[in-house]
Each structure stands twice: as C-alpha cells, then as structure tokens.
Amino acid sequence: MEKKQNVPALRFQGFSGEWEKKTLGDFGNVAMNRRIFKEQTSETGEIPFYKIGTFGKEPDAYISRQLFEEYKAKYPYPDVGDILLSAAGSIGKTVEYTGKDEYFQDSNIVWLKHDERLDNPFLKYFYSKVKWGTLEGGTVKRLYNKILLETEIVLPEIIEQKKIGKFFASYDRMIAHQEGKIRKLQQFRQAMLTKLFPREGAAEPALRFQGFFGPWRHTQISDIADVIGGGTPDTQIEEYWNGDIDWYTPAEMEGKRYANGSDRKITELGLAKSGARLLPAHRTVLFTSRAGIGKMAILGKDGATNQGFQSLVLNDYCDPYFIYTLGPFITKCAERIAAGSTFLEISGKALGALEIMIPTKAEQEKIAKFFEKLDDIISLQQEMLDKIQKLKAALLEKLFV
Numbered sequence: 001m002e003k004k005q006n007v008p009a010l011r012f013q014g015f016s017g018e019w020e021k022k023t024l025g026d027f028g029n030v031a032m033n034r035r036i037f038k039e040q041t042s043e044t045g046e047i048p049f050y051k052i053g054t055f056g057k058e059p060d061a062y063i064s065r066q067l068f069e070e071y072k073a074k075y076p077y078p079d080v081g082d083i084l085l086s087a088a089g090s091i092g093k094t095v096e097y098t099g100k101d102e103y104f105q106d107s108n109i110v111w112l113k114h115d116e117r118l119d120n121p122f123l124k125y126f127y128s129k130v131k132w133g134t135l136e137g138g139t140v141k142r143l144y145n146k147i148l149l150e151t152e153i154v155l156p157e158i159i160e161q162k163k164i165g166k167f168f169a170s171y172d173r174m175i176a177h178q179e180g181k182i183r184k185l186q187q188f189r190q191a192m193l194t195k196l197f198p199r200e201g202a203a204e205p206a207l208r209f210q211g212f213f214g215p216w217r218h219t220q221i222s223d224i225a226d227v228i229g230g231g232t233p234d235t236q237i238e239e240y241w242n243g244d245i246d247w248y249t250p251a252e253m254e255g256k257r258y259a260n261g262s263d264r265k266i267t268e269l270g271l272a273k274s275g276a277r278l279l280p281a282h283r284t285v286l287f288t289s290r291a292g293i294g295k296m297a298i299l300g301k302d303g304a305t306n307q308g309f310q311s312l313v314l315n316d317y318c319d320p321y322f323i324y325t326l327g328p329f330i331t332k333c334a335e336r337i338a339a340g341s342t343f344l345e346i347s348g349k350a351l352g353a354l355e356i357m358i359p360t361k362a363e364q365e366k367i368a369k370f371f372e373k374l375d376d377i378i379s380l381q382q383e384m385l386d387k388i389q390k391l392k393a394a395l396l397e398k399l400f401v
Contacts, residue, residue, distance in 0.1 A: 005018060006018045006019045006020070006021060006154050006401050007019060007401065008398060008399050008400060008401050009397075009398045009399075010395070010398035010399050011399070012160070012163050012164075012167075015156065015160045015163075017156075019154045019155055019156045019401050020154065020155060020156075021152060021153075021154050022152070022153055022154075022155065023149065023150050023151060023152055023153065024112055024114075024148060024149055024150075024151050024153055025148075025149030025150060027112065027114035027115055027117055027118045028112055028113045028114030028115055028118075029112075029113055029149070030110050030111075030112060030113070030145040030148055030149060031076040031078070031110065031111050031112070031113040032076060032104070032106045032107055032109065032110045032111075033071070033075065033076065033077065033103055033104045033105070033106050033109070034071045034074070034075035034076075034106060035106040035107075036049060036063060036067075036071075036103065036105070036106070040063055040064075040067060041061040041062060041063055042061070042062055042063075043060070043061065043062070044062060045062025045063060045064060046062065046063075046064060046065040046068070046101075047062055047063050047064070047065055047067075047068040047101050047102060047103055048061075048062055048101075048102045048103070049061045049062055049063045049102075049103045049104075049105070050102060050103070050104050050105065050109065051105045051108070052086060052088050052089040052105055052108040052109065053089065055084075055086050055089075055093060055095065055104075055105075055108075055109055056093060056095050059102075063103055065101075068101065068103055071103070072103075076113070078097040078104075078111050079097070080097060080098065080099040081096065081097065081120045081121075082096075082097045082111045082112075082113075082120060083095075083096055083097075083111060083112070083120055083123050083124045083127060084096070084097055084104060084109055084110070084111050085109070085110055085111060085112075085127060085143070085148075086108065086109060086143075087107065087108055087109065087110050087142060087143035087144070087148070088107075088108045088142050088143070089108070091132055091141075091142070091143050092127060092130070092132050092143070094124055094127050094128070096120070096124060097111070110143075110145070110148070112148070116158070117158060118155070118158075118161070119158055119161035119162050119165050120165070121161075121162070121164075121165025121166065121168070121169055122155065122161035122162070122164055122165040124165070125164070125165065125168045125396060125400070126153055126155075126400065128396065129396050129397070129400060130151065130153075132147070132151070154400075154401040164399055164400075167395075167399070168392065168395075168396070168399075171388065171391075171392045171395075174388055175385065175388055175389060175392070178381065178384060178385040178388060179385065181381055182378060182381050182382060182385065185374070185377060185378045185381060186378065188374075189371070189374055189375075189378065192207075192370075192371075192374070193325070193328070194206075195207035196208075196367055196370070197326070197329070197357075198216055198357055203215035203216060203357075204216060208363075209363070209366045209367070209370075212359065212360070212362075212363045212366070216357040216358060216359045217357065217358060217359075218355055218356075218357055219355070219356060219357075219358060220352065220353055220354065220355055220356075221312065221330075221351060221352050221353070221354050221355075221356060222352030222353065224314060224315055224317055224318045224323075224358070225285075225312040225313055225314045225315065225318065225323075225352075226312075226313040227310050227311070227312060227313075227348040227349075227351050227352040228277050228279060228284075228310070228311050228312075228313055228348070229275075229276075229289075229307060229309065229310055229311075229348050230248075230274075230275075230276045230304060230305030230306045230307050230308065230309045230311070231274040231275030231276035231304075231306065231307055232274055232275075232276075232306045232307060233266055233270035233271070233273045233274040234273065237270075237273075239267060239269055239270070240266055240267055240269060240270030240273060240274070241264070241265070241266055241267065241270060242265060242267070243265050243266050243267030243268065243269075243270060244265060244267070245265055245266050245267065245268065245270070245271055245278065245302075245303060245304055246259070246261060246262040246265055246301065246302075246303030246304070247262055247264050247265055247266045247270075247276075247303065247304050247305065247306065248262045248286060248303060248304070248305045248306070248309070249262075249263070249264070249305075249306050249308060250288040250290070250291065250292055250295060250306075250308040250309070253286065253288055253295035253296075253297055254295065256295075256297040257297060257298065257324070257375060257379075258297060258298050258299075258300045259286055259297040259298065259299050259300055259303065260300035260301060261300075261301075262303060266304065271304055274304070275307075276304040276305060276306070276307075277304065278302055278303070278304055279299055279302065279303055279304060279305070279311055279313060280299070280302060280313060281299050281300055281301045281302050281303075282298070282299070282300070282320065283299075283313055283314050283320060284298070284299035284311055284312065284313050284314070284320075285297070285298055285299070285311065285312045285314065285320055285323050285324055286298075286299055286305060286309055286311045287309060287310055287311055287312055287330075287351070288308055288309055289308065289309055289310040289334075289345060289346050289347075289348075289351065290307075290308050290343055290344065290345035290346075291308065291343040291344075291345075293331060293334050293335055293338055293344055293345075293346060294327065294328075294330065294331025294334060294335065296324055296327045296330075296331075297324075298320045298321065298324055299311075310346065310347070310348045310351045316361075317358075317361055318358065318361070318364065319361065319364040319365050319368045320368075321368035321369075321371065321372050322358075322364040322365070322367055322368040324368075325367065325368060325371045326356060329356065330354065330356065333354050333355075333356075334346045334350075334351060334354065337350055337354075338350075
C-alpha cells in the first residue's frame with residue numbers, strides 16, 4: 001500500500017515537502033485563568049468575566065479591577081493573539097484574545113500555551129476544522145486537557161503556517177465586512193418599519209410616500225382574508241402521497257419569503273382526505289399557528305398545508321407583500337392571545353378576530369414594493385456571504401492536510 005503523503009491538495013507557490021505529524025502537546029501545555037467564585041462576581045463592574053455561556057458574546061458578570069490585576073500578575077493569563085477555546089458547552093468554539101482587560105472561566109475556557117514553532121492564526125483555523133473526539137474515537141462531551149494535548153496536527157514550517165493563517169484572516173475580514181453590511185441593512189429595515197407603519201395609538205405613520213395622506217383604517221383580519229387551516233392525509237396510505245400538490249409543514253418555513261415548492265407533495269385524493277384546502281398562489285400568505293407562531297411566506301404556486309397553519313387567503317383589497325411585511329405585528333398580537341399548555345397555538349377564529357391597520361391599496365402596494373426591494377438587497381448580500389463562507393470552507397479542506 002502506498003504511503004499517504006502529508007501534503008495539502010493546494011499549496012502557495014514556493015513551498016514544497018511533506019508536512020510533519022505532531023500532537024498539540026508537542027508544542028506546549030493547556031493554560032487557563034485562575035478560578036473565580038460566584039461571590040467574587042457582580043452584575044456590573046470594571047472587568048468583564050466570560051463564562052462558557054457568554055464566551056464570544058456579551059458578558060453578564062464582572063470582577064473588580066483589584067482582583068483582576070492580582071490574578072493576572074500571579075496566575076496564567078493569555079497573550080495577545082492566543083486562541084481561547086471552549087472546552088465545554090459548544091466544544092471547540094474559538095475567540096482570539098485581543099489584549100482587552102477581561103477574564104475567563106477556568107477549565108471551561110482554555111488556551112494552548114505553545115512555543116514559537118506554532119503560529120496562532122494557523123492554529124485558529126486548524127481548530128475550526130478539527131473533529132474533536134475522545135482518545136477512543138467516541139463523541140466528546142468535554143474537552144479534557146489530555147484529549148486536547150493528544151490531538152494530532154499535521155503542519156508545515158512556521159513560514160508556511162504564517163502564509164496560510166494570513167490568507168484565511170483576509171477571508172475572515174471579508175466575512176465580517178459582509179456581516180456588517182447585512183446588519184446595517186437589517187437595522188435600516190427595522191427603522192423603516194417603525195416609520196412607515198403607525199405606532200400604537202396613532203392613526204398615521206410618521207413617514208409617508210408622496211401623495212398619500214389621511215388616517216389608516218382599522219379592520220379585522222377576517223374582513224380582508226379568509227383564514228384557512230390545514231390538515232394531514234393518512235401517512236400509511238401510499239395513494240395520498242408523492243403527488244403533484246405542494247404540502248407544507250412549519251419546519252420548511254424558516255427564512256422563506258416565498259413558498260414555491262415543498263419538501264413533500266400529496267395527491268388530489270390525499271388533499272380530499274386531509275381536511276386541508278388548495279390555497280391559491282399570489283393571494284395566500286402562509287402563517288404558522290402552532291409550535292412557533294408567526295412564520296410567514298407568500299404562496300408562489302397553488303398548494304396546501306398541514307394543521308400547523310392558519311393561512312390568509314386575501315381579498316382584492318390587500319397586497320400580499322404588505323401583509324407579509326406586517327408580519328411582526330400580527331405575530332406579536334397572535335402570541336399575546338395564543339393558548340395551550342404543551343405549545344402555544346392560535347385558532348383560525350382568533351387569528352381572524354385580530355385587528356390591524358391598513359391604508360389604501362395603492363399605498364399598500366407602494367410600501368410593499370419598497371420592502372420587497374429592500375428584502376431583495378438583503379437576500380443578495382446574504383447570498384454573497386454564504387458564497388464567501390462556502391469558499392473559505394472549501395479552501396480549508398484544500399490548504400490543510
């Protein structure tokens with residue numbers, strides 16, 4: 001059998017030769033901060049104290065500067081650039097220490113205190129692709145020091161490590177920049193929602209497109225739409241399934257604006273036996289009514305749903321995208337009156353009785369076009385982010401052994 005070459009599939013120009021197989025323990029030891037007890041923390045303070053639940057997020061506990069300075073001087077503390085690693089909870093999550101005054105929960109948040117033969121950025125990207133497991137090959141529930149130190153790493157000389165680390169750091173900057181653009185667009189969208197729709201107690205919005213004036217009118221959902229529930233045909237009868245009619249479940253709704261095809265399909269006989277109805281495209285807004293109320297999508301072609309929906313089949317007075325955009329308000333009201341002990345659910349009758357405010361059809365269409373275009377821009381930026389992340393993941397496989 002031919003011996004496997006420890007070389008990556010893709011390599012920067014000027015580098016050759018096999019990479020070397022080592023363990024992380026060959027380069028150093030596991031380090032962690034001194035233990036902090038609960039009575040030494042407070043909800044406010046000078047120095048953030050990150051526990052496993054807040055690692056990489058916002059802190060919810062603090063320690064005094066006096067304690068911080070004392071422990072930092074006496075006990076292990078990370079250097080700038082060290083890669084902090086979660087050893088419990090979401091195992092393998094990393095945060096690069098940037099030099100801020102902050103402290104970390106002992107044993108749950110650790111770092112490899114290593115020598116100059118190992119480059120921190122290279123180590124960070126190695127962590128991102130390694131599959132943590134027990135020494136016997138099982139699933140790891142906690143990253144004990146022994147497991148970490150005996151984890152195998154195949155790596156080149158330090159110069160090539162630095163080249164690889166720098167390359168992927170540029171991808172991380174692109175990803176962060178793209179995430180920032182999406183975040184700003186989403187914040188702008190939220191701000192426009194508050195301005196283009198009336199606030200509670202107001203008859204008109206704070207901001208209006210030119211040519212529109214006068215108060216919006218109060219109406220019940222049942223006055224602008226038929227509220228239609230769904231149903232499920234018998235799963236044991238083959239003749240009901242694998243037909244041509246899209247049949248949606250709430251699990252499919254995450255992140256959808258338009259429902260243009262379902263994971264499962266039913267036959268006409270299945271529809272007849274399900275208790276569901278065929279919902280018309282372009283006039284129906286799907287609305288999940290249980291176990292996660294308020295996921296919405298505009299039906300792009302005729303279809304049906306299971307009983308987890310109370311869908312809105314709109315009359316000619318309403319623009320579907322306007323109602324979709326109004327979704328957060330409808331959801332908030334629906335959750336307020338939903339009932340159930342195992343999970344919250346809103347009935348079709350209760351949803352139909354909800355009161356909303358709507359302007360004329362012309363103003364609805366103007367608002368709908370504005371948000372549809374904005375949502376298209378956000379979706380495009382999200383697609384770009386997804387492509388960058390996928391390319392980075394592919395290159396990680398190619399540039400590492």
